[in-house]
Amino acid sequence: MNMPNGFTKAELPPPDIDWTRLNDYRMGRIREAMAERDVELAIITNPLTMRYAVNYHEYMQFQARIPLMTLMIFADGPVVFSGAFIKDLDHVTEYIPMFGLAPFLAGFDQVENTRKFVDFVRGRLAGKGRCRVALDRLDASAVQGLMQAGFEVVDAPGFLEKARSIKSAEEITLCRYAIDVAQLGIAKMHEAFQPGISENELWSILSQVNIAHGGLWSEARMLASGERTNPWLQEAGERRVQKGELLGFDTDMVGPFGYMSDISRTWYCGEGKAPDEFRDLYKRALDEIEHNKANVRPGVSFKELVDQSFRHPEEFVAHRYPCIMHGVGMCDEYPYVPYPQDWDDIGYDGIIEENMMICVEGYVGSDRGGSGVKIEHQFLVTADGLEQLDSYPYDENLLR
Structure with missing residues (x-):
């Protein structure tokens, strides 16, 4: 056809x-x-x-x-x-x-x-x-x-x-399918990613791929470029991407059969290696995810995850993401694990269990300004720890 x-x-x-x-x-x-x-x-x-x-x-x-x-x-x-x-x-x-x-x-x-x-x-x-x-x-x-x-x-x-919060085998299969659809959409976004494209135009590609596969909506329109990447949580707009800057996005995608793919990537709009400043931010975001995911296993408490969490230098604390990790299924779900600075205000304890699905967040943006980097992976909690469900590659130009 x-x-x-x-x-x-x-x-x-x-x-x-x-x-x-x-x-x-x-x-x-x-x-x-x-x-x-x-x-x-x-x-x-x-x-x-x-x-x-x-x-x-x-x-x-x-x-x-x-x-x-x-x-x-x-x-x-x-x-x-x-x-x-x-x-x-x-x-x-x-x-x-x-x-x-x-x-x-x-x-x-x-x-x-x-x-x-x-x-x-x-x-x-x-x-x-x-x-x-x-x-x-x-x-x-x-x-x-x-x-x-x-x-x-x-x-x-x-x-x-x-x-x-505890997923059946069928639910896990449907989540894997939602992630596959999201990653197809991300790949098509990547093909269209070039200087001059607007944030809205790029975001619309993910939505179109999702709907073509029977998906529903995205919980937000989280795609930002340039200095709009810091602080995070600024939705897509009419701004056009410029050469030499970063673009980040978070799918927040309620996909086919009502299950969610919640993954994030950041790309460099340019040829060759990105500037050291961008690669430093990228490494910090990856380090945060690697550190925090290593602590997740059945039986660990939310408070333990907070106490053992990655610590950023002070300049990155004010613009931290709302949470270290959270549950996911048909949308963002229980549990919600905040940063140590927020535990007394919004933290609650509980236990990680097998067959929960967890998204581990990594965001780095300085309170001095400049760009930010957002990365997020979706995991299944297994008896041995975590199985990463998404596989879209990192931007080689941002890796050290």
Whole structure:
């Protein structure tokens, strides 16, 4: 098939997946987490959790802003889906109309729709007493209504994130495929990388390759050039890349089947070896990753990872990345391991477990200005340590 100039066809065939086994595993993880916390009902509106629970993936970005749909998982078995557009999902036992728990659907007075929702929950949990109901994300009116009805309302995101953190064999296969798609996109970006191309133009290539393979979106548009690489977290814009400068990017790509590829590279826009200043930054970023990844193994605590983490000279501390490493699956996920300077404010402890998926970060940018270097690898935690899942090569012109 001939494609329009500049467009990529789906070059990578999808993996062969046992979807029943995958869906059973994911629902099983949720039910185990509910049982551990004595939760009688989990009410889910987060589209990523909906996909994890029952593989529902329609209108995900719309659902993230306006909760049209509500998924209710009852501890005693039933799974009720309110407002679903597709009605052939594994594990869903009942489909009902949407409740309209948002101003877009209910207007500015949500009292009546909230009452219908609370009455439904009360009816389904009749005879359970003051049981525990876990909420994903709901407006205050729905939360207050459930509390006034006598339910003990608790947060669901924490235990749902923990449930998602241990990947099945099928999930690992899908993550590998997402990374393959991302690396194909990166290769095509690299082919187009030259002085004069805009950041937006270059970034669009990754998005097009992802969508051509059935992928979804990127969590951010993290691509920056020149001095916009420092500090990091400046999204792609209209700026055009100039010869003799650096360009860095972070895929943050929610790919085919809803699994994420989160990898970063930095390139030099020029011929021959990059200036010493750039190569020094590049080496520091690589050293940070090599040091921190060596500490990751099943059983190590997050606090130990922080205490043993790589230390940069003072000039690179102020512009440090938000975290040393983090979990990944359908998006950035639990756990989140911050730098030592941030532990007291946002740190929490936990244990690295086998079959977690972890991204290890490396970013270096001086508080005196100039450019920065961003590198990130995605790993699977194995019984022996880490298996690196991405393989796109480093820029030879930046290696010492």
